[in-house]
Amino acid sequence: MTIYRPTSNLLMIVGNYGSGKTEVAVNVAVQMADEGRRVDVADLDIVNPYFRCREARELMERRGIRVVMPPGAQAWADLPIVLPEIKGMLHPEGDRISLFDVGGDDVGAKLLSSFVEALKGRTYSLLQVVNSRRPFTDTVEGCLKMKRDIEAASRLKVTGLVANSHLVAETTVEVILEGWRLARSVSEASGVPVEFVTAMGDLADDPALKTVQAPVLRLTRIMLPPWLRPAEKKDSANPEKSAPAERARPIFRP
Amino acid sequence: MAKVLMKGNEAIGEAAIRAGCVHFFGYPITPQSEVPEYLAKRLPEVGGRFVQAESEVAASNMIYGAAGVGMRVLTTSSSPGISLMAEALSYIAACELPVVLVNIMRAGPGLGGILPSQGDYLQATKGTAHGDFDLIVLAPDSVQEAVRLVISAFELAEKYRNPVMVIGDGMIGQMMEPVEFPDEVKGPPLDPGDWALTGCAGREKRIINSLYLDPDFADRHNRKLKAKFERIREAEQRWEAYNCDGPCDLLVVSFGMMSRICKTAIEELKAEGFKIGLFRPITLKPYPYEALRKAADKAKRIISIEMNMGQMIEDVKLAALGTKPIDFFGMAGGLVPSPDDVVAALRDSLKKAGAGGKAR
Structure with a gap:
Protein backbone atom coordinates (compact mmCIF):
# COMPACT_ATOMS: atom_id res chain seq x y z
CA MET A 1 0.00 0.00 0.00
CA THR A 2 1.21 3.46 -0.88
CA ILE A 3 2.10 5.80 1.94
CA TYR A 4 2.69 9.38 0.93
CA ARG A 5 6.13 10.63 1.90
CA PRO A 6 6.34 14.35 1.27
CA THR A 7 9.68 15.67 0.12
CA SER A 8 9.50 18.48 2.66
CA ASN A 9 8.57 18.44 6.33
CA LEU A 10 6.22 21.37 5.67
CA LEU A 11 3.19 20.18 3.74
CA MET A 12 0.43 22.58 2.76
CA ILE A 13 -2.75 21.45 1.04
CA VAL A 14 -4.66 23.88 -1.16
CA GLY A 15 -7.23 23.67 -3.94
CA ASN A 16 -10.65 24.86 -4.87
CA TYR A 17 -13.69 24.53 -2.66
CA GLY A 18 -14.86 20.99 -2.41
CA SER A 19 -11.85 19.48 -4.13
CA GLY A 20 -11.52 17.26 -1.05
CA LYS A 21 -8.58 18.93 0.68
CA THR A 22 -9.73 18.07 4.17
CA GLU A 23 -10.42 14.40 3.50
CA VAL A 24 -6.98 14.15 1.84
CA ALA A 25 -5.26 16.09 4.65
CA VAL A 26 -6.79 14.01 7.46
CA ASN A 27 -6.05 10.74 5.66
CA VAL A 28 -2.44 11.71 4.95
CA ALA A 29 -1.95 12.85 8.56
CA VAL A 30 -3.44 9.63 9.94
CA GLN A 31 -1.39 7.43 7.60
CA MET A 32 1.86 9.20 8.47
CA ALA A 33 1.07 8.99 12.19
CA ASP A 34 0.26 5.28 11.89
CA GLU A 35 3.70 4.86 10.32
CA GLY A 36 5.24 6.36 13.42
CA ARG A 37 5.84 9.91 12.25
CA ARG A 38 5.14 12.81 14.55
CA VAL A 39 2.60 14.98 12.82
CA ASP A 40 1.24 18.45 13.63
CA VAL A 41 -1.91 19.44 11.79
CA ALA A 42 -3.15 23.02 11.53
CA ASP A 43 -6.73 23.70 10.51
CA LEU A 44 -6.21 26.87 8.49
CA ASP A 45 -9.63 26.82 6.84
CA ILE A 46 -10.86 30.36 7.26
CA VAL A 47 -13.54 30.17 4.58
CA ASN A 48 -15.61 27.05 5.17
CA PRO A 49 -18.00 27.08 8.10
CA TYR A 50 -18.51 23.29 8.29
CA PHE A 51 -16.67 20.10 7.34
CA ARG A 52 -13.27 21.35 8.47
CA CYS A 53 -10.54 19.05 9.73
CA ARG A 54 -11.14 20.24 13.31
CA GLU A 55 -14.14 17.87 13.25
CA ALA A 56 -11.65 14.99 13.05
CA ARG A 57 -9.67 16.32 15.98
CA GLU A 58 -10.32 13.45 18.40
CA LEU A 59 -9.54 10.82 15.84
CA MET A 60 -6.23 12.51 15.06
CA GLU A 61 -5.32 13.20 18.69
CA ARG A 62 -5.81 9.52 19.55
CA ARG A 63 -2.87 8.88 17.23
CA GLY A 64 -0.71 11.48 18.88
CA ILE A 65 -1.26 14.02 16.14
CA ARG A 66 -1.21 17.55 17.49
CA VAL A 67 -4.16 19.50 16.11
CA VAL A 68 -3.88 23.27 16.09
CA MET A 69 -7.27 24.97 15.82
CA PRO A 70 -9.11 27.88 17.44
CA PRO A 71 -9.84 27.12 21.10
CA GLY A 72 -13.23 26.59 22.72
CA ALA A 73 -16.37 27.96 21.14
CA GLN A 74 -14.27 29.91 18.63
CA ALA A 75 -13.78 26.63 16.78
CA TRP A 76 -17.46 26.81 15.77
CA ALA A 77 -17.33 30.33 14.37
CA ASP A 78 -16.67 31.60 10.88
CA LEU A 79 -13.92 33.91 12.05
CA PRO A 80 -10.53 34.11 10.30
CA ILE A 81 -8.56 33.09 13.38
CA VAL A 82 -4.86 32.34 12.86
CA LEU A 83 -3.15 31.16 16.02
CA PRO A 84 0.43 32.14 16.97
CA GLU A 85 1.36 28.43 17.12
CA ILE A 86 1.14 28.36 13.32
CA LYS A 87 4.34 30.40 12.98
CA GLY A 88 6.16 27.82 15.07
CA MET A 89 4.86 25.07 12.83
CA LEU A 90 6.62 26.65 9.84
CA HIS A 91 9.88 25.22 11.18
CA PRO A 92 9.18 21.72 12.44
CA GLU A 93 11.93 20.31 14.65
CA GLY A 94 13.58 16.93 14.35
CA ASP A 95 11.52 14.38 12.46
CA ARG A 96 8.25 16.26 12.97
CA ILE A 97 6.10 17.13 10.01
CA SER A 98 3.73 20.07 9.76
CA LEU A 99 0.59 19.75 7.69
CA PHE A 100 -1.58 22.76 6.88
CA ASP A 101 -5.15 22.19 5.75
CA VAL A 102 -5.83 25.46 3.96
CA GLY A 103 -9.22 26.94 3.00
CA GLY A 104 -10.63 26.76 -0.51
CA ASP A 105 -9.78 28.78 -3.61
CA ASP A 106 -7.48 31.79 -3.74
CA VAL A 107 -9.54 33.32 -0.92
CA GLY A 108 -8.49 30.55 1.47
CA ALA A 109 -4.90 30.41 0.19
CA LYS A 110 -4.41 34.14 0.76
CA LEU A 111 -3.64 33.38 4.39
CA LEU A 112 -0.40 31.65 3.35
CA SER A 113 1.00 34.88 1.95
CA SER A 114 1.76 36.05 5.49
CA PHE A 115 4.31 33.21 5.77
CA VAL A 116 6.31 34.18 2.69
CA GLU A 117 9.07 35.99 4.59
CA ALA A 118 9.41 33.16 7.11
CA LEU A 119 9.66 30.63 4.29
CA LYS A 120 12.41 32.42 2.33
CA GLY A 121 15.12 30.00 1.25
CA ARG A 122 13.38 26.96 2.66
CA THR A 123 11.66 24.14 0.81
CA TYR A 124 8.01 23.32 1.21
CA SER A 125 5.38 21.10 -0.41
CA LEU A 126 2.33 22.98 -1.60
CA LEU A 127 -0.11 20.46 -3.00
CA GLN A 128 -3.05 21.50 -5.17
CA VAL A 129 -5.94 19.05 -4.88
CA VAL A 130 -7.92 18.64 -8.09
CA ASN A 131 -11.37 17.11 -8.55
CA SER A 132 -12.51 16.93 -12.17
CA ARG A 133 -16.13 16.74 -11.04
CA ARG A 134 -16.13 20.17 -9.49
CA PRO A 135 -17.35 23.24 -11.35
CA PHE A 136 -14.56 25.63 -12.47
CA THR A 137 -11.83 22.93 -12.27
CA ASP A 138 -13.20 20.35 -14.71
CA THR A 139 -10.81 21.46 -17.47
CA VAL A 140 -7.06 21.94 -17.79
CA GLU A 141 -7.61 25.70 -18.21
CA GLY A 142 -9.80 25.78 -15.10
CA CYS A 143 -7.16 23.97 -13.01
CA LEU A 144 -4.38 26.21 -14.34
CA LYS A 145 -6.42 29.30 -13.54
CA MET A 146 -7.04 27.98 -10.03
CA LYS A 147 -3.30 27.33 -9.71
CA ARG A 148 -2.45 30.86 -10.87
CA ASP A 149 -5.06 32.39 -8.55
CA ILE A 150 -3.81 30.39 -5.57
CA GLU A 151 -0.18 31.24 -6.34
CA ALA A 152 -0.98 34.94 -6.71
CA ALA A 153 -2.94 35.00 -3.47
CA SER A 154 -0.46 32.92 -1.43
CA ARG A 155 2.72 34.31 -3.06
CA LEU A 156 3.98 30.70 -3.00
CA LYS A 157 4.41 28.11 -5.77
CA VAL A 158 2.38 24.95 -6.15
CA THR A 159 4.89 22.08 -5.99
CA GLY A 160 2.64 19.11 -6.67
CA LEU A 161 -0.81 18.00 -7.80
CA VAL A 162 -3.17 15.54 -6.13
CA ALA A 163 -5.77 13.91 -8.38
CA ASN A 164 -8.75 13.49 -6.09
CA SER A 165 -11.63 13.09 -8.52
CA HIS A 166 -14.70 11.77 -6.83
CA LEU A 167 -18.49 11.92 -6.53
CA VAL A 168 -18.54 10.82 -2.88
CA ALA A 169 -20.46 7.51 -2.69
CA GLU A 170 -21.08 7.51 -6.43
CA THR A 171 -17.40 7.50 -7.37
CA THR A 172 -16.45 4.91 -9.98
CA VAL A 173 -13.02 3.89 -11.19
CA GLU A 174 -13.82 5.82 -14.40
CA VAL A 175 -14.16 9.03 -12.38
CA ILE A 176 -10.76 8.37 -10.78
CA LEU A 177 -9.14 7.68 -14.16
CA GLU A 178 -10.71 10.79 -15.65
CA GLY A 179 -9.23 12.77 -12.74
CA TRP A 180 -5.82 11.21 -13.28
CA ARG A 181 -5.88 12.14 -16.97
CA LEU A 182 -6.89 15.71 -16.12
CA ALA A 183 -4.12 16.01 -13.51
CA ARG A 184 -1.59 14.56 -15.97
CA SER A 185 -2.56 17.18 -18.56
CA VAL A 186 -2.32 19.93 -15.97
CA SER A 187 1.07 18.54 -15.01
CA GLU A 188 2.26 18.54 -18.64
CA ALA A 189 1.07 22.11 -19.11
CA SER A 190 2.57 23.40 -15.87
CA GLY A 191 5.61 21.21 -15.22
CA VAL A 192 4.31 20.44 -11.73
CA PRO A 193 4.28 16.68 -10.96
CA VAL A 194 1.28 14.61 -9.93
CA GLU A 195 2.29 13.53 -6.43
CA PHE A 196 -0.46 10.97 -5.99
CA VAL A 197 -3.91 9.85 -7.09
CA THR A 198 -6.51 9.01 -4.46
CA ALA A 199 -9.03 6.17 -4.40
CA MET A 200 -11.60 5.64 -1.68
CA GLY A 201 -11.60 2.28 0.11
CA ASP A 202 -11.84 -0.79 -2.11
CA LEU A 203 -11.66 1.30 -5.26
CA ALA A 204 -7.90 1.47 -4.65
CA ASP A 205 -7.68 -2.26 -5.48
CA ASP A 206 -9.30 -1.90 -8.89
CA PRO A 207 -6.97 -3.36 -11.54
CA ALA A 208 -7.88 -0.52 -13.92
CA LEU A 209 -5.83 1.80 -11.72
CA LYS A 210 -2.66 -0.08 -12.77
CA THR A 211 -2.53 2.24 -15.79
CA VAL A 212 -2.07 5.24 -13.51
CA GLN A 213 1.55 6.43 -13.64
CA ALA A 214 1.54 7.94 -10.16
CA PRO A 215 1.24 6.46 -6.67
CA VAL A 216 -2.34 5.55 -5.74
CA LEU A 217 -3.22 6.50 -2.18
CA ARG A 218 -6.05 4.63 -0.51
CA LEU A 219 -8.38 6.92 1.43
CA THR A 220 -10.79 6.04 4.21
CA ARG A 221 -13.92 8.14 4.36
CA ILE A 222 -13.55 10.04 7.61
CA MET A 223 -15.51 13.25 6.97
CA LEU A 224 -18.99 11.71 6.95
CA PRO A 225 -22.39 13.40 6.90
CA PRO A 226 -24.33 12.83 10.12
CA TRP A 227 -26.69 10.19 8.74
CA LEU A 228 -23.91 7.84 7.63
CA ARG A 229 -22.01 5.41 9.77
CA PRO A 230 -18.43 4.57 8.79
CA ALA A 231 -17.78 1.40 6.84
CA GLU A 232 -15.99 -1.36 8.75
CA LYS A 233 -12.30 -1.05 7.95
CA LYS A 234 -11.22 -4.44 6.67
CA ASP A 235 -7.67 -5.69 6.60
CA SER A 236 -7.96 -8.43 4.00
CA ALA A 237 -4.49 -9.83 4.73
CA ASN A 238 -5.16 -9.92 8.44
CA PRO A 239 -8.91 -10.27 9.14
CA GLU A 240 -8.35 -10.36 12.88
CA LYS A 241 -6.58 -7.04 12.77
CA SER A 242 -9.58 -5.26 11.21
CA ALA A 243 -9.66 -1.82 12.74
CA PRO A 244 -12.74 -0.52 14.46
CA ALA A 245 -14.82 1.86 12.38
CA GLU A 246 -13.70 5.45 12.75
CA ARG A 247 -15.06 8.79 11.69
CA ALA A 248 -14.86 12.46 12.37
CA ARG A 249 -17.26 13.40 15.16
CA PRO A 250 -20.83 13.47 13.98
CA ILE A 251 -20.46 17.05 13.04
CA PHE A 252 -21.19 19.90 15.31
CA ARG A 253 -20.79 17.97 18.55
CA PRO A 254 -17.97 19.97 20.08
CA MET B 1 -25.07 16.31 -18.44
CA ALA B 2 -22.58 14.34 -16.34
CA LYS B 3 -22.93 14.33 -12.60
CA VAL B 4 -20.92 16.95 -10.77
CA LEU B 5 -20.07 17.38 -7.13
CA MET B 6 -21.57 20.51 -5.67
CA LYS B 7 -22.21 22.23 -2.42
CA GLY B 8 -25.92 22.72 -1.79
CA ASN B 9 -25.50 26.48 -1.94
CA GLU B 10 -23.75 26.38 -5.32
CA ALA B 11 -26.33 23.93 -6.67
CA ILE B 12 -29.14 26.26 -5.57
CA GLY B 13 -27.49 29.07 -7.54
CA GLU B 14 -27.04 26.93 -10.62
CA ALA B 15 -30.62 25.61 -10.37
CA ALA B 16 -31.92 29.18 -10.43
CA ILE B 17 -29.99 29.82 -13.63
CA ARG B 18 -31.41 26.64 -15.18
CA ALA B 19 -34.86 27.89 -14.18
CA GLY B 20 -34.17 30.99 -16.26
CA CYS B 21 -33.51 33.31 -13.33
CA VAL B 22 -30.61 35.61 -14.12
CA HIS B 23 -31.25 38.30 -11.51
CA PHE B 24 -30.01 38.00 -7.97
CA PHE B 25 -30.09 40.52 -5.16
CA GLY B 26 -28.75 39.50 -1.80
CA TYR B 27 -26.44 39.96 1.10
CA PRO B 28 -23.92 37.44 2.44
CA ILE B 29 -24.50 35.55 5.67
CA THR B 30 -23.10 32.22 6.83
CA PRO B 31 -24.08 29.44 6.07
CA GLN B 32 -25.54 30.52 2.71
CA SER B 33 -22.81 32.86 1.43
CA GLU B 34 -21.76 30.44 -1.32
CA VAL B 35 -25.02 31.19 -3.15
CA PRO B 36 -24.17 34.85 -3.80
CA GLU B 37 -20.52 33.91 -4.22
CA TYR B 38 -21.35 31.35 -6.91
CA LEU B 39 -23.84 33.59 -8.66
CA ALA B 40 -21.43 36.54 -8.62
CA LYS B 41 -19.14 34.33 -10.70
CA ARG B 42 -21.78 32.69 -12.87
CA LEU B 43 -24.37 35.36 -13.64
CA PRO B 44 -22.06 37.55 -15.73
CA GLU B 45 -21.32 34.45 -17.86
CA VAL B 46 -25.02 34.09 -18.74
CA GLY B 47 -25.77 37.78 -19.23
CA GLY B 48 -27.39 38.12 -15.83
CA ARG B 49 -27.22 40.70 -13.10
CA PHE B 50 -25.81 40.20 -9.62
CA VAL B 51 -26.20 42.91 -7.03
CA GLN B 52 -24.85 42.71 -3.52
CA ALA B 53 -27.22 44.93 -1.63
CA GLU B 54 -26.24 47.02 1.38
CA SER B 55 -28.46 44.92 3.64
CA GLU B 56 -31.14 42.25 3.60
CA VAL B 57 -33.76 44.99 3.92
CA ALA B 58 -32.49 46.49 0.68
CA ALA B 59 -32.14 43.13 -1.08
CA SER B 60 -35.71 42.17 -0.29
CA ASN B 61 -37.00 45.46 -1.67
CA MET B 62 -34.85 45.00 -4.78
CA ILE B 63 -36.53 41.67 -5.52
CA TYR B 64 -39.86 43.40 -4.91
CA GLY B 65 -38.98 45.95 -7.58
CA ALA B 66 -37.48 43.46 -10.01
CA ALA B 67 -40.49 41.15 -9.82
CA GLY B 68 -42.73 44.17 -10.27
CA VAL B 69 -41.23 44.86 -13.68
CA GLY B 70 -41.62 41.23 -14.69
CA MET B 71 -38.18 39.78 -13.97
CA ARG B 72 -37.60 36.29 -12.67
CA VAL B 73 -35.69 36.98 -9.47
CA LEU B 74 -34.03 35.25 -6.52
CA THR B 75 -32.71 36.20 -3.11
CA THR B 76 -31.15 33.94 -0.51
CA SER B 77 -30.27 34.41 3.12
CA SER B 78 -30.06 32.71 6.48
CA SER B 79 -32.27 33.06 9.53
CA PRO B 80 -31.47 36.58 10.88
CA GLY B 81 -31.35 37.88 7.32
CA ILE B 82 -34.77 36.41 6.55
CA SER B 83 -36.15 38.23 9.59
CA LEU B 84 -34.92 41.48 8.07
CA MET B 85 -36.75 40.64 4.83
CA ALA B 86 -40.07 40.09 6.56
CA GLU B 87 -41.60 43.47 5.77
CA ALA B 88 -40.86 43.32 2.05
CA LEU B 89 -42.18 39.75 1.87
CA SER B 90 -45.53 40.91 3.16
CA TYR B 91 -45.59 43.66 0.52
CA ILE B 92 -44.57 41.20 -2.21
CA ALA B 93 -47.29 38.74 -1.20
CA ALA B 94 -49.83 41.57 -1.01
CA CYS B 95 -48.92 42.68 -4.52
CA GLU B 96 -49.00 39.08 -5.77
CA LEU B 97 -45.50 39.13 -7.20
CA PRO B 98 -43.61 35.96 -8.10
CA VAL B 99 -40.31 35.79 -6.23
CA VAL B 100 -38.22 32.92 -4.92
CA LEU B 101 -36.25 33.16 -1.71
CA VAL B 102 -34.09 30.59 0.00
CA ASN B 103 -33.52 30.32 3.74
CA ILE B 104 -30.49 28.23 4.74
CA MET B 105 -31.24 28.14 8.44
CA ARG B 106 -28.69 28.64 11.18
CA ALA B 107 -29.00 28.27 14.91
CA GLY B 108 -30.85 30.98 16.82
CA PRO B 109 -32.53 32.79 18.36
CA GLY B 110 -30.88 36.18 18.03
CA LEU B 111 -27.52 36.30 16.33
CA GLY B 112 -27.18 32.65 17.33
CA GLY B 113 -24.41 30.69 15.62
CA ILE B 114 -23.46 29.50 12.17
CA LEU B 115 -24.32 25.83 12.69
CA PRO B 116 -27.37 24.14 11.16
CA SER B 117 -30.88 24.37 12.55
CA GLN B 118 -34.53 23.99 11.63
CA GLY B 119 -35.53 26.75 14.00
CA ASP B 120 -37.38 28.88 11.42
CA TYR B 121 -40.16 26.40 10.68
CA LEU B 122 -42.86 28.46 12.34
CA GLN B 123 -41.54 31.68 10.86
CA ALA B 124 -41.67 30.22 7.36
CA THR B 125 -45.05 28.54 7.64
CA LYS B 126 -47.07 30.68 10.04
CA GLY B 127 -45.58 33.98 11.07
CA THR B 128 -43.39 35.26 8.28
CA ALA B 129 -44.59 38.85 8.58
CA HIS B 130 -47.61 41.03 9.22
CA GLY B 131 -50.98 40.54 7.62
CA ASP B 132 -52.93 37.70 6.01
CA PHE B 133 -50.78 36.02 3.43
CA ASP B 134 -49.25 32.64 2.78
CA LEU B 135 -45.90 31.63 1.40
CA ILE B 136 -45.41 28.36 -0.41
CA VAL B 137 -42.59 26.59 1.49
CA LEU B 138 -40.53 23.72 0.05
CA ALA B 139 -38.03 21.66 2.08
CA PRO B 140 -35.45 19.50 0.26
CA ASP B 141 -33.60 16.62 1.96
CA SER B 142 -30.62 16.48 -0.44
CA VAL B 143 -28.64 18.64 -2.81
CA GLN B 144 -30.35 16.96 -5.78
CA GLU B 145 -33.80 17.63 -4.36
CA ALA B 146 -32.76 21.23 -3.63
CA VAL B 147 -32.10 21.63 -7.35
CA ARG B 148 -35.47 20.15 -8.25
CA LEU B 149 -37.32 22.28 -5.72
CA VAL B 150 -35.61 25.54 -6.68
CA ILE B 151 -36.70 24.98 -10.28
CA SER B 152 -40.14 24.03 -9.07
CA ALA B 153 -40.25 27.12 -6.85
CA PHE B 154 -39.98 29.42 -9.86
CA GLU B 155 -42.79 27.52 -11.62
CA LEU B 156 -45.05 27.76 -8.57
CA ALA B 157 -44.20 31.42 -7.99
CA GLU B 158 -45.22 32.29 -11.52
CA LYS B 159 -48.23 29.98 -11.68
CA TYR B 160 -49.74 31.53 -8.55
CA ARG B 161 -47.97 34.89 -8.51
CA ASN B 162 -46.92 34.22 -4.96
CA PRO B 163 -43.61 34.28 -3.09
CA VAL B 164 -42.10 30.82 -2.64
CA MET B 165 -39.51 29.92 -0.03
CA VAL B 166 -37.10 26.99 -0.30
CA ILE B 167 -35.92 26.19 3.21
CA GLY B 168 -33.07 23.98 4.40
CA ASP B 169 -30.81 23.71 7.40
CA GLY B 170 -27.20 24.86 7.08
CA MET B 171 -26.13 21.34 6.23
CA ILE B 172 -28.16 21.35 2.99
CA GLY B 173 -26.28 24.49 2.00
CA GLN B 174 -22.83 23.30 3.03
CA MET B 175 -22.71 19.62 2.18
CA MET B 176 -21.37 18.29 -1.08
CA GLU B 177 -23.32 15.73 -3.05
CA PRO B 178 -23.28 14.50 -6.62
CA VAL B 179 -25.92 16.33 -8.60
CA GLU B 180 -27.41 16.50 -12.08
CA PHE B 181 -29.01 19.49 -13.75
CA PRO B 182 -31.53 19.64 -16.56
CA ASP B 183 -29.64 20.46 -19.76
CA GLU B 184 -32.21 22.97 -20.90
CA VAL B 185 -32.16 26.42 -19.53
CA LYS B 186 -35.64 27.81 -19.20
CA GLY B 187 -36.47 30.75 -21.42
CA PRO B 188 -36.00 34.25 -20.08
CA PRO B 189 -38.49 36.62 -18.68
CA LEU B 190 -41.64 35.39 -17.20
CA ASP B 191 -44.92 36.28 -18.87
CA PRO B 192 -45.57 39.91 -17.89
CA GLY B 193 -49.31 39.24 -18.22
CA ASP B 194 -51.55 42.13 -17.34
CA TRP B 195 -49.74 43.17 -14.19
CA ALA B 196 -46.03 43.78 -14.71
CA LEU B 197 -44.76 47.31 -15.10
CA THR B 198 -43.35 47.18 -18.59
CA GLY B 199 -43.93 50.75 -19.73
CA CYS B 200 -47.46 51.99 -20.43
CA ALA B 201 -47.00 53.49 -23.88
CA GLY B 202 -50.07 52.49 -25.86
CA ARG B 203 -51.88 50.86 -22.97
CA GLU B 204 -53.53 51.74 -19.72
CA LYS B 205 -51.14 52.39 -16.84
CA ARG B 206 -50.65 49.80 -14.11
CA ILE B 207 -49.85 50.44 -10.47
CA ILE B 208 -48.32 48.01 -8.00
CA ASN B 209 -48.76 48.93 -4.37
CA SER B 210 -50.15 47.52 -1.19
CA LEU B 211 -51.92 50.52 0.30
CA TYR B 212 -55.56 49.61 0.78
CA LEU B 213 -57.34 52.51 2.44
CA ASP B 214 -60.82 51.38 1.41
CA PRO B 215 -61.76 48.61 3.87
CA ASP B 216 -64.19 46.97 1.43
CA PHE B 217 -61.49 46.75 -1.20
CA ALA B 218 -59.00 45.50 1.41
CA ASP B 219 -61.44 42.82 2.59
CA ARG B 220 -62.01 41.67 -1.00
CA HIS B 221 -58.25 41.57 -1.58
CA ASN B 222 -57.68 39.46 1.55
CA ARG B 223 -60.41 37.06 0.42
CA LYS B 224 -58.82 36.83 -3.00
CA LEU B 225 -55.45 35.93 -1.47
CA LYS B 226 -57.08 33.33 0.79
CA ALA B 227 -58.93 31.80 -2.18
CA LYS B 228 -55.65 31.60 -4.05
CA PHE B 229 -54.02 29.77 -1.17
CA GLU B 230 -56.96 27.33 -1.08
CA ARG B 231 -56.23 26.50 -4.74
CA ILE B 232 -52.58 26.00 -3.82
CA ARG B 233 -53.60 23.76 -0.92
CA GLU B 234 -55.76 21.65 -3.25
CA ALA B 235 -53.12 21.22 -5.94
CA GLU B 236 -49.62 21.47 -4.56
CA GLN B 237 -49.12 19.28 -1.49
CA ARG B 238 -46.02 17.07 -1.67
CA TRP B 239 -44.58 14.54 0.70
CA GLU B 240 -42.59 11.33 0.92
CA ALA B 241 -44.01 8.32 2.77
Missing part, protein backbone atom coordinates in the same frame (compact mmCIF):
# COMPACT_ATOMS: atom_id res chain seq x y z
CA TYR B 242 -41.22 5.87 3.53
CA ASN B 243 -41.92 2.43 4.94
CA CYS B 244 -45.55 3.52 5.43
CA ASP B 245 -47.47 0.69 3.76
CA GLY B 246 -49.30 -1.39 6.33
CA PRO B 247 -49.54 -1.03 10.10
CA CYS B 248 -46.48 0.18 11.98
CA ASP B 249 -45.27 0.45 15.56
CA LEU B 250 -44.30 4.06 15.20
CA LEU B 251 -44.53 6.86 12.65
CA VAL B 252 -41.66 9.35 12.50
CA VAL B 253 -42.43 12.76 11.07
CA SER B 254 -39.35 14.69 10.01
CA PHE B 255 -38.39 17.07 7.21
CA GLY B 256 -35.28 18.08 5.33
CA MET B 257 -31.86 16.66 6.08
CA MET B 258 -32.99 15.50 9.54
CA SER B 259 -35.18 12.88 7.86
CA ARG B 260 -32.10 11.16 6.44
CA ILE B 261 -30.71 10.60 9.93
CA CYS B 262 -34.14 9.22 10.89
CA LYS B 263 -33.99 6.80 7.94
CA THR B 264 -30.65 5.42 9.13
CA ALA B 265 -32.12 4.86 12.60
CA ILE B 266 -35.30 3.30 11.20
CA GLU B 267 -33.29 0.85 9.09
CA GLU B 268 -31.19 -0.15 12.09
CA LEU B 269 -34.27 -0.82 14.23
CA LYS B 270 -35.85 -2.78 11.40
CA ALA B 271 -33.21 -5.45 12.02
CA GLU B 272 -34.64 -5.83 15.53
CA GLY B 273 -38.12 -6.41 14.12
CA PHE B 274 -39.57 -2.94 14.67
CA LYS B 275 -41.71 -1.51 11.93
CA ILE B 276 -41.29 2.24 11.81
CA GLY B 277 -42.60 4.51 9.07
CA LEU B 278 -41.32 7.93 8.09
CA PHE B 279 -43.50 10.73 6.82
CA ARG B 280 -41.54 13.58 5.28
CA PRO B 281 -43.47 16.67 4.27
CA ILE B 282 -41.83 18.31 1.25
CA THR B 283 -44.28 21.20 1.10
CA LEU B 284 -44.11 22.57 4.63
CA LYS B 285 -46.79 24.89 3.35
CA PRO B 286 -49.31 23.79 2.18
CA TYR B 287 -48.76 21.12 4.83
CA PRO B 288 -49.93 17.65 3.73
CA TYR B 289 -52.33 17.20 6.66
CA GLU B 290 -54.54 14.54 5.08
CA ALA B 291 -51.70 12.39 3.82
CA LEU B 292 -50.09 12.53 7.25
CA ARG B 293 -53.42 11.67 8.89
CA LYS B 294 -53.69 8.59 6.66
CA ALA B 295 -50.18 7.47 7.55
CA ALA B 296 -50.86 8.16 11.23
CA ASP B 297 -54.00 6.01 11.14
CA LYS B 298 -51.79 2.97 10.56
CA ALA B 299 -49.37 3.73 13.39
CA LYS B 300 -49.61 3.08 17.12
CA ARG B 301 -47.84 6.26 17.99
CA ILE B 302 -46.16 9.28 16.37
CA ILE B 303 -42.90 11.09 17.01
CA SER B 304 -41.90 14.40 15.48
CA ILE B 305 -38.13 14.76 15.14
CA GLU B 306 -36.77 18.22 14.40
CA MET B 307 -33.64 20.31 14.76
CA ASN B 308 -35.45 22.78 16.99
CA MET B 309 -37.38 22.71 20.24
CA GLY B 310 -40.68 21.49 18.72
CA GLN B 311 -42.19 23.57 15.94
CA MET B 312 -43.54 21.28 13.20
CA ILE B 313 -45.10 19.14 15.93
CA GLU B 314 -47.91 21.72 15.95
CA ASP B 315 -48.83 20.71 12.42
CA VAL B 316 -48.40 17.04 13.26
CA LYS B 317 -50.96 17.53 16.03
CA LEU B 318 -53.33 19.29 13.64
CA ALA B 319 -52.99 16.36 11.24
CA ALA B 320 -53.54 13.64 13.82
CA LEU B 321 -56.34 15.60 15.55
CA GLY B 322 -55.92 13.87 18.86
CA THR B 323 -56.18 10.34 17.43
CA LYS B 324 -52.66 9.25 18.41
CA PRO B 325 -50.18 10.11 21.15
CA ILE B 326 -47.36 12.27 19.81
CA ASP B 327 -43.80 12.43 21.13
CA PHE B 328 -41.07 14.87 20.28
CA PHE B 329 -37.32 14.65 19.97
CA GLY B 330 -35.17 17.56 18.98
CA MET B 331 -31.86 19.34 19.40
CA ALA B 332 -31.14 23.00 18.84
CA GLY B 333 -28.30 25.47 18.92
CA GLY B 334 -26.49 23.87 16.00
CA LEU B 335 -26.29 20.32 17.31
CA VAL B 336 -27.23 17.68 14.77
CA PRO B 337 -28.68 14.48 16.26
CA SER B 338 -26.63 11.41 15.43
CA PRO B 339 -28.24 8.12 14.37
CA ASP B 340 -27.56 6.94 17.95
CA ASP B 341 -29.50 9.87 19.41
CA VAL B 342 -32.43 9.12 17.13
CA VAL B 343 -32.33 5.37 17.83
CA ALA B 344 -32.52 6.15 21.57
CA ALA B 345 -35.49 8.49 21.05
CA LEU B 346 -37.24 5.91 18.89
CA ARG B 347 -36.68 3.19 21.52
CA ASP B 348 -38.35 5.42 24.11
CA SER B 349 -41.37 5.92 21.89
CA LEU B 350 -41.52 2.25 20.92
CA LYS B 351 -41.60 1.33 24.59
CA LYS B 352 -44.47 3.74 25.20
CA ALA B 353 -46.25 2.25 22.18
CA GLY B 354 -45.85 -1.21 23.71
CA ALA B 355 -44.00 -2.47 20.64
CA GLY B 356 -42.02 -5.64 21.30
CA GLY B 357 -39.85 -6.10 18.22
CA LYS B 358 -38.51 -9.56 17.41
CA ALA B 359 -37.31 -11.04 20.67
CA ARG B 360 -39.22 -9.19 23.36
